[in-house]
Amino acid sequence: xxxxxxxxxxxxxxxxxxxxxxxxxxxxxxxxxxxxxxxxxxxxxxxxxxxxxxxxxxxxxxxxxxxxxxxxxxxxxxxxxxxxxxxxxxxxxxxxxxxxxxxxxxxxxxxxxxxxxxxxxxxxxxxxxxxxxxxxxxxxxxxxxxxxxxxxxxxxxxxxxxxxxxxxxxxxxxxxxxxxxxxxxxxxxxxxxxxxxxxxxxxxxxxxxxxxxxxxxxxxxxxxxxxxxxxxxxxxxxxxxxxxxxxxxxxxxxxxxxxxxxxxxxxxxxxxxxxxxxxxxxxxxxxxxxxxxxxxxxxxxxxxxxxxxxxxxxxxxxxxx
Ligand SMILES: Cc1cc2nc3c(=O)[nH]c(=O)nc-3n(C[C@H](O)[C@H](O)[C@H](O)COP(=O)(O)OP(=O)(O)OC[C@H]3O[C@@H](n4cnc5c(N)ncnc54)[C@H](O)[C@@H]3O)c2cc1C
Numbered sequence: 001x002x003x004x005x006x007x008x009x010x011x012x013x014x015x016x017x018x019x020x021x022x023x024x025x026x027x028x029x030x031x032x033x034x035x036x037x038x039x040x041x042x043x044x045x046x047x048x049x050x051x052x053x054x055x056x057x058x059x060x061x062x063x064x065x066x067x068x069x070x071x072x073x074x075x076x077x078x079x080x081x082x083x084x085x086x087x088x089x090x091x092x093x094x095x096x097x098x099x100x101x102x103x104x105x106x107x108x109x110x111x112x113x114x115x116x117x118x119x120x121x122x123x124x125x126x127x128x129x130x131x132x133x134x135x136x137x138x139x140x141x142x143x144x145x146x147x148x149x150x151x152x153x154x155x156x157x158x159x160x161x162x163x164x165x166x167x168x169x170x171x172x173x174x175x176x177x178x179x180x181x182x183x184x185x186x187x188x189x190x191x192x193x194x195x196x197x198x199x200x201x202x203x204x205x206x207x208x209x210x211x212x213x214x215x216x217x218x219x220x221x222x223x224x225x226x227x228x229x230x231x232x233x234x235x236x237x238x239x240x241x242x243x244x245x246x247x248x249x250x251x252x253x254x255x256x257x258x259x260x261x262x263x264x265x266x267x268x269x270x271x272x273x274x275x276x277x278x279x280x281x282x283x284x285x286x287x288x289x290x291x292x293x294x295x296x297x298x299x300x301x302x303x304x305x306x307x308x309x310x311x312x313x314x315x316x317x318x319x320x321x
Contacts, residue, residue: 006031009129016252017135018105022060025114032109036120043233044159046191048171048184051092062104068097070187076171085219095186132248140254143242154201157193157232158208160224164190174217181212183220190224195237
């Protein structure tokens with residue numbers, strides 16, 4: 001690695017790191033550092049994102065259809081403070097196949113002449129660069145502290161395959177005594193997820209669909225074949241953020257990760273850069289690029305999230321979890 005050969009060095013190959021690499025490559029050379037296991041198969045997952053994010057994906061060369069998008073949804077079924085679900089109108093959202101998004105972004109990055117990819121480089125051995133961005137997700141490897149709840153919410157999910165109508169694909173959400181459950185789908189796949197605290201999971205066993213049926217939310221699993229549920233990728237779903245000094249600017253989940261219920265981790269990640277108070281002069285360029293489509297409303301939302309959650313967290317040193 002020749003020192004100083006890159007304008008931007010990005011650690012991490014999730015959607016935020018790879019999207020940022022493609023945008024930053026319009027300005028100069030980019031080095032993307034992936035972990036050793038980067039090419040391991042990404043587990044199946046369906047994500048819900050605002051329809052406006054598709055414009056950015058199209059600009060980056062990703063067609064909505066190849067991401068698995070089969071419909072734009074303007075309604076969801078929600079049972080938050082009552083047992084029966086209500087139909088709630090919402091801004092347009094689409095359901096995308098997350099492993100395909102990651103694969104296609106990686107293909108675009110790999111093919112880009114201004115981007116170089118290396119794997120498993122040591123933090124201390126990275127070359128000097130105009131911008132050093134940490135996009136390592138919740139691990140936030142450059143952070144000195146990460147702030148997360150003492151009993152983090154964990155999502156477990158399962159997938160069922162078949163042929164599903166538009167109504168069956170719609171987002172459904174139900175509150176439960178120990179957390180919440182949701183469902184969403186595409187034309188040929190439905191995903192069921194249950195979010196509850198790590199401690200609550202320890203005390204709980206059995207297949208997801210059966211648990212939800214027993215919890216009185218049959219409507220959430222209606223039309224989903226009981227058999228043949230494949231387990232999907234879950235993970236920590238609590239709000240989390242990080243702090244630390246140093247030259248790295250943390251972006252995406254490495255800066256602030258939202259609760260899965262926010263359902264907009266990827267789009268909100270684009271406005272996180274300005275929250276890094278330590279961001280140097282060069283960071284402003286990236287901020288401008290990433291904010292080109294999403295105005296100050298999103299920024300205010302993200303800033304409010306960071307502030308309002310501060311009272312409920314414990315601080316852990318990076319790498320403790
Ligand atoms: C269960 C679940 C459901 C979700 N559902 C939705 C949804 O429906 N809609 C939505 O918009 N968002 C959703 N989110 C949030 C969304 O996944 C995140 O906001 C998004 O993945 C953040 O992207 P990122 O690139 O910042 O981080 P990540 O996706 O976490 O990527 C970080 C990358 O960095 C790599 N890395 C880690 N350490 C190192 C290292 N030392 N060196 C190099 N690379 C490293 C990792 O391997 C990974 O590839 C969900 C999250 C979870 C957990």
